[in-house]
Amino acid sequence: xxxxxxxxxxxxxxxxxxxxxxxxxxxxxxxxxxxxxxxxxxxxxxxxxxxxxxxxxxxxxxxxxxxxxxxxxxxxxxxxxxxxxxxxxxxxxxxxxxxxxxxxxxxxxxxxxxxxxxxxxxxxxxxxxxxxxxxxxxxxxxxxxxxxxxxxxxxxxxxxxxxxxxxxxxxxxxxxxxxxxxxxxxxxxxxxxxxxxxxxxxxxxxxxxxxxxxxxxxxxxxxxxxxxxxxxxxxxxxxxxxxxxxxxxxxxxx
Numbered sequence: 087x088x089x090x091x092x093x094x095x096x097x098x099x100x101x102x103x104x105x106x107x108x109x110x111x112x113x114x115x116x117x118x119x120x121x122x123x124x125x126x127x128x129x130x131x132x133x134x135x136x137x138x139x140x141x142x143x144x145x146x147x148x149x150x151x152x153x154x155x156x157x158x159x160x161x162x163x164x165x166x167x168x169x170x171x172x173x174x175x176x177x178x179x180x181x182x183x184x185x186x187x188x189x190x191x192x193x194x195x196x197x198x199x200x201x202x203x204x205x206x207x208x209x210x211x212x213x214x215x216x217x218x219x220x221x222x223x224x225x226x227x228x229x230x231x232x233x234x235x236x237x238x239x240x241x242x243x244x245x246x247x248x249x250x251x252x253x254x255x256x257x258x259x260x261x262x263x264x265x266x267x268x269x270x271x272x273x274x275x276x277x278x279x280x281x282x283x284x285x286x287x288x289x290x291x292x293x294x295x296x297x298x299x300x301x302x303x304x305x306x307x308x309x310x311x312x313x314x315x316x317x318x319x320x321x322x323x324x325x326x327x328x329x330x331x332x333x334x335x336x337x338x339x340x
Contacts, residue, residue, distance in 0.1 A: 157171075183196065197213060
């Protein structure tokens with residue numbers, strides 16, 4: 087087993103709201119420093135998932151060799167200012183216990199056993215260790231985007247290009263450009279039937295006592311159904327321009 091112990095105080099770089107599970111305050115990336123560095127120059131790192139569970143311990147040696155240990159089967163328990171993480175192993179139990187600083191960014195403690203991080207036999211030695219938070223694990227952490235952009239998965243993406251675009255009736259904004267609405271004939275037929283249009287214009291839109299609607303233009307349909315123009319059949323509550331475009335597409339297909 088491998089265990090960490092830390093406070094549930096949320097400090098700089100942490101969410102100001104207490105998470106639903108206290109272990110989540112550990113989420114992020116932590117650099118591991120040995121109180122007595124080993125013979126080889128190795129940099130160690132621990133990654134805690136969003137739920138505060140230890141997901142991985144990795145290491146990079148000065149000669150370029152790297153190693154990592156998948157610890158996703160570990161268990162993290164946080165009680166007060168103590169957090170314990172256990173990592174099961176086929177032959178032994180590895181344990182670390184420590185204390186999380188008041189600002190939530192440092193954990194100090196010790197391991198009871200060395201931990202082999204991979205085939206290259208890079209070890210995390212037993213003894214006193216310090217964990218220092220170096221990142222939240224959020225790919226957008228530390229990413230600064232220009233005005234009009236937002237970070238998504240570590241990349242700066244332009245904000246909604248249609249946010250400030252006002253299109254004319256019968257148009258919709260697509261990637262910042264106003265384009266004519268494209269109607270869906272199937273949806274248009276459904277709209278026609280659901281709103282009782284056939285009661286006056288007939289099931290085929292040209293066989294009722296009201297004028298034929300076959301081939302009717304979008305603008306006329308929208309003005310009539312929305313109440314912009316007088317319509318003996320009344321208005322359709324909540325009708326949208328897309329509804330009128332769909333209706334026009336169906337009527338144009340007859």
